[in-house]
Amino acid sequence: MRDIMGLMKQAQAMQQKLQDAQAELENVEVEGTAGGGAVVVKVTAKGTLRAINIDPSLMNADEKEILEDLIVAAMSDAKGKADRATEERMAALTKGLPLPPGLKLF
Template identity: 65%
Template sequence: MKDIMGLMKQAQAMQARLQEAQADMERTEVEGTAGGGMVSVRLTVKGELRGLSIDPTLLKPDDKEIIEDLIVAAHADARRKAEVVMEEKMKGVTGGLPLPPGMKLPF
């Protein structure tokens, strides 16, 4: 019975840390870039697009497809960075409970 109570306390503490981490991930931003920094995208760690910047030298009608590709690449770069930040934050949240390797908590 003692082990169950300890496990319950750990689960409650983890739930509180999880809620705190989720709120933090809504505030934390990452930036992805493409084209040597000519296009940049800012996302929250949870994936919400917060900003887009395009170097004015790219704004020529003939470069439309290039700009579109660079935006997609910058977004992908930002998503990869967001996943790294999320994984690091989750390591701190789940520190006390043994979770199976590769298990991802829902975000």
């Protein structure tokens, strides 16, 4: 019985750590860039868009499609960085736990 109680306490502690990590990830910002820095986006590790910075040289009606593509590319770059930041924090939290490979907690 003591083992079960100990496991339940560990599970509750882990649940609290995961909730804290989720809240923290909303404050972690990453930047995604495209076009050699012509378009820069800032997003949280949870994926919330915070800012877009567009080089004024791209403000040309003839280059509308290029600008749109660069924004999409910058968002994709930021998403990859946000995913890596999340994975790093989760790996630190779950280090040493006997979790099955590939288990996603977020």
